[in-house]
Amino acid sequence: xxxxxxxxxxxxxxxxxxxxxxxxxxxxxxxxxxxxxxxxxxxxxxxxxxxxxxxxxxxxxxxxxxxxxxxxxxxxxxxxxxxxxxxxxxxxxxxxxxxxxxxxxxxxxxxxxxxxxxxxxxxxxxxxxxxxxxxxxxxxxxxxxxxxxxxxxxxxxxxxxxxxxxxxxxxxxxxxxxxxxxxxxxxxxxxxxxxxxxxxxxxxxxxxxxxxxxxxxxxxxxxxxxxxxxxxxxxxxxxxxxxxxxxxxxxxxx
Amino acid sequence: xxxxxxxxxxxxxxxxxxxxxxxxxxxxxxxxxxxxxxxxxxxxxxxxxxxxxxxxxxxxxxxxxxxxxxxxxxxxxxxxxxxxxxxxxxxxxxxxxxxxxxxxxxxxxxxxxxxxxxxxxxxxxxxxxxxxxxxxxxxxxxxxxxxxxxxxxxxxxxxxxxxxxxxxxxxxxxxxxxxxxxxxxxxxxxxxxxxxxxxxxxxxxxxxxxxxxxxxxxxxxxxxxxxxxxxxxxxxxxxxxxxxxxxxxxxxxx
Numbered sequence: 011x012x013x014x015x016x017x018x019x020x021x022x023x024x025x026x027x028x029x030x031x032x033x034x035x036x037x038x039x040x041x042x043x044x045x046x047x048x049x050x051x052x053x054x055x056x057x058x059x060x061x062x063x064x065x066x067x068x069x070x071x072x073x074x075x076x077x078x079x080x081x082x083x084x085x086x087x088x089x090x091x092x093x094x095x096x097x098x099x100x101x102x103x104x105x106x107x108x109x110x111x112x113x114x115x116x117x118x119x120x121x122x123x124x125x126x127x128x129x130x131x132x133x134x135x136x137x138x139x140x141x142x143x144x145x146x147x148x149x150x151x152x153x154x155x156x157x158x159x160x161x162x163x164x165x166x167x168x169x170x171x172x173x174x175x176x177x178x179x180x181x182x183x184x185x186x187x188x189x190x191x192x193x194x195x196x197x198x199x200x201x202x203x204x205x206x207x208x209x210x211x212x213x214x215x216x217x218x219x220x221x222x223x224x225x226x227x228x229x230x231x232x233x234x235x236x237x238x239x240x241x242x243x244x245x246x247x248x249x250x251x252x253x254x255x256x257x258x259x260x261x262x263x264x
Numbered sequence: 265x266x267x268x269x270x271x272x273x274x275x276x277x278x279x280x281x282x283x284x285x286x287x288x289x290x291x292x293x294x295x296x297x298x299x300x301x302x303x304x305x306x307x308x309x310x311x312x313x314x315x316x317x318x319x320x321x322x323x324x325x326x327x328x329x330x331x332x333x334x335x336x337x338x339x340x341x342x343x344x345x346x347x348x349x350x351x352x353x354x355x356x357x358x359x360x361x362x363x364x365x366x367x368x369x370x371x372x373x374x375x376x377x378x379x380x381x382x383x384x385x386x387x388x389x390x391x392x393x394x395x396x397x398x399x400x401x402x403x404x405x406x407x408x409x410x411x412x413x414x415x416x417x418x419x420x421x422x423x424x425x426x427x428x429x430x431x432x433x434x435x436x437x438x439x440x441x442x443x444x445x446x447x448x449x450x451x452x453x454x455x456x457x458x459x460x461x462x463x464x465x466x467x468x469x470x471x472x473x474x475x476x477x478x479x480x481x482x483x484x485x486x487x488x489x490x491x492x493x494x495x496x497x498x499x500x501x502x503x504x505x506x507x508x509x510x511x512x513x514x515x516x517x518x
Contacts, residue, residue: 021283029378031280094385100393103508107498114500120386122378124283131348132374139354140406141414143397143423152394152513160395160421167417168410169397244361246368254357259406
């Protein structure tokens with residue numbers, strides 16, 4: 011009996027973002043595991059069991075899925091976006107590292123997907139057109155000073171910054187605090203993009219500036235992109251503006 | 265006469281990485297523009313003109329494609345990976361910013377794709393499982409000291425680092441110099457992943473350490489991922505190892 015675990019990325023939501031490889035993994039699966047709202051995006055297929063779980067239960071979900079695959083089933087764990095970017099791939103690896111020996115001989119594959127920052131960037135132009143970083147503002151698994159240090163480093167060195175998990179009900183002040191921190195390094199006019207529910211019903215893209223960013227509503231479905239000193243906005247008659255970071259970078263000021 | 269320009273990402277190469285949206289754009293196109301080897305990955309369709317160009321001709325290619333679309337054609341510009349990550353989206357925006365007014369009223373869409381770092385990460389586990397950055401080592405469009413400053417900032421602050429364009433024939437020393445720079449901040453045992461031609465013939469993944477990374481062959485088809493102090497390797501009997509960066513981060517040491 012040889013089971014198989016595939017950890018796949020659904021992309022931002024709409025089926026148009028799904029890759030052929032992810033589609034194939036979903037078709038072949040005997041059991042699906044994932045955060046409930048992500049599982050809801052997967053069409054029901056006869057003969058597949060579905061195991062939704064809560065947002066905070068990543069370790070338990072990883073365990074359950076590995077157990078199930080180790081019993082010989084073809085199991086798929088679904089992530090929104092890309093499984094390797096603030097999602098299930100790391101949680102699965104953590105369990106494999108400390109779990110029973112059998113989990114280290116299991117066939118495990120990771121199937122990439124379109125992560126939120128790429129989808130939001132594509133909607134508005136090319137704000138990540140040069141060097142950039144991806145940073146989660148959740149301080150559930152790392153101390154807030156680590157996040158502040160990373161904000162400082164990225165902004166000072168001229169990276170564009172994609173902020174994942176900017177706000178949640180349990181973390182109401184972190185985003186405003188991050189914006190204040192970034193103001194130490196970047197001009198108030200630095201372009202900021204808020205992409206909410208991109209590729210899903212209720213999609214919304216707003217372009218604002220660092221100066222007013224803290225007033226903009228954001229939630230866990232929002233991905234924020236912070237531009238650099240070089241990021242520019244192109245106004246377009248009859249079209250939404252384009253935002254891009256040029257490929258050429260000047261000397262970084264000290 | 266209303267033209268349309270779509271700037272699309274093919275992903276790493278194999279059709280299994282193509283999204284449904286990118287596939288649709290390719291089907292509808294009247295003209296295809298792109299770097300020759302990327303265009304070669306797109307099946308020939310009757311009635312589509314193909315306009316390959318050289319690697320270094322991004323600005324001219326963007327101009328040509330915009331001109332063609334402004335004449336009323338449905339034009340697609342293809343990028344490998346994601347068009348917004350060290351690829352054609354920024355080059356198109358740069359031309360729109362400075363080109364004729366008509367280019368700013370044109371319908372332009374960007375179609376995201378699986379960028380190389382996500383494909384390489386998926387092949388080996390979850391090395392980008394926590395905060396990370398993407399940095400091009402090409403100093404064609406930015407001074408080398410800017411790159412050094414970004415390497416310093418990213419390594420010191422605990423980001424995993426995806427290095428794009430590590431080496432080319434015209435830039436033979438930059439990668440070894442970057443490795444030397446990273447050694448100032450990271451232990452010699454820090455895991456380093458070399459992903460070459462992922463999703464294409466000749467694919468190869470090698471895991472090494474920062475200490476020996478400079479001896480590893482790399483070229484323009486290689487994407488390098490530099491782990492953090494927390495990145496771990498799981499040995500697996502009968503399988504290739506998994507490399508992952510845990511979701512939890514401890515305090516960054518000074």
